[in-house]
Amino acid sequence: MHHRTPDRSSADSSGRPPASGPAPTRRGLLGAAATTGVAGLAVGGAGSTLARTALTADSGPALTTLGSTAHSFHGTHQPGITTPVQAHGHLAAFDLAPGADRRLAAGLLRRWSATAEDLMAGRPTTEDTGVARDAGPSSLTVTFGFGYSFFDATGLAEDRPDALAPLPAFSADTLDARRSEGDLWVQIGADDALVAFHALRALQRAAGDAASVRWQMTGFNRTPGATARPMTTRNLMGQVDGTNNLKESDEDFAGRVFVPDGGEPSWMAGGSYAVVRRIRMLLDDWEELDLTSQERVIGRRKADGAPLTGGEETTPLELDATGPDGRPVIPANAHARITAPEANGGAAMLRRSFSYHDGFRDDGAPDAGLLFVCWQADPRRGFVPVQRKLDRGDALSAFIRHEASGLFAVPGGPRPGEYVGQRLIEGR
C-alpha cells in the first residue's frame, strides 16, 4: 500500500476541513453552540483532555459538544486508559508480516502514530476515506500495545517485560486461540460510531503489508447524554457496573495502574498492562433468575447498584454484616465480595470495558457480553490474583464464559515528535 506524508495545509480528497489542529471542527461546533444559546463550554481541564462537554444550567448536555471533545495523543500516558470510556469501541490485534524486523515495526508504529495523532485532533489523515467527515474528534482515543510474540518477531526478546509472561490458565477458561493474544494491540474508543470505525479502518490501511488483523471486536457503552445526569454505566446483565472502580483521586492510583519512572523495563515508564477478556454472558440463563437471586450473585441491588447491606451506590460494602439467619448479607460467593481489594491482599485494577453484541448463536442465544479490559502496573499483582479467586468460587461464573484473552504491554505516551513505542524500538 502506498503511503504519503499528510498534507497538513489543504483539504484532502475527503473534503474535510484543512488540517490545522482540532480548531476548525471545534470552531464550527462552538459557533453552533453559541447560536443555540449554549453557555459555559469549558476548554481545558484534567489530564489530556483538551475540551470538555458543556452542561447547560438547566437543560442537560449540549448536543453539539459531543463531537468537539478532543484528547491529546501525547502525554505521560497513552490516551484510552484514564480518559472516560466512550460509547463506541474497537479492539483489534495485528500480527506482523512473516520476516518482519525492527525496522519494519518502527515504520509501522511511525505511521500508526501519525494516523492516531491526526484523527484524535479531528484532522483527516493520509489517504483519508472521508468516513468521519463532518464530525469532530468525538473523544477519539487510540491506544497501542505489544503482545508477548512481538518481541520474538522483532528480535527484541531481551527487552520483553517479565510482567508480560503469559497469564495462567484458569479452570473455567474456554479460550479461542484465534481470537486471543497477537503481536500488536490497538484499542479505539469514540463517542461517535463513524469516527470509531474510521479510525479502525485508517489504522488497518496504514498497516499496509507490515501487519494484518488477527482478530477484531466491536463494543459499546451508554452514549453520553442518554441519562438525565452522568451515571455509572450498566452492562448487558442490567447491573450498574463500575461503581467501585479505581479513581484517579484514590491513594496510589498511579502506582497501581502505571509503571513508575525507574521501573522495569525502563522503556515501559509511564506505561501500563492491559488484560483483555472477551466474556460471553449466558443471558438466557441469567434472565431466568429472579431479581433477589440476581442481586445475591453480585452483592448489590440491580436498580441502583447499592450494596445489599444498604445505603446508596457509593456506600461501602459491609462485608461482615449478617442477617437474622446469621448468614452474611452479602453472600460468600458474591462477585463484589470476591473482587474487593480487601479480599485480595489489596490487588486492584482499573476496569475500562465495553459491552458487545455479535448477533445470535445457532441455538438462538445472543452472542453478547463484556469486552473486559483492565489496566494495572503489573498483571501479576492486579488481574491474576483476582481472577484466580473468581475462578474458584464466583457466583457469576455460572452465567459467563471467558472466550478470548490477551495481555499487552502498553508503553507510556509519546512525546511530540516521537512515535509510540520508540523508546523500545530505538532503545532510548
Ligand SMILES: C=CC1=C(C)c2cc3[nH]c(cc4nc(cc5[nH]c(cc1n2)c(C)c5CCC(=O)O)C(CCC(=O)O)=C4C)c(C)c3C=C
Ligand atoms: C478479574 C477481574 C474481573 C473480572 C473478569 C470481572 C468480570 C465481570 N464483572 C461483572 C460485573 C461487576 N463487577 C463488579 C465489581 C468488580 N469486578 C471486578 C473484577 C472483575 N470483574 C472488581 C475488581 C470489582 C470491584 C470490586 C470492589 O472493589 O468492590 C460489579 C459491582 C459494581 C462495581 O464495583 O463495578 C459488577 C456489577 C461482570 C458482568 C463480569 C463479566 C462479564
Ligand SMILES: [Fe+2]
Ligand atoms: Fe466484575
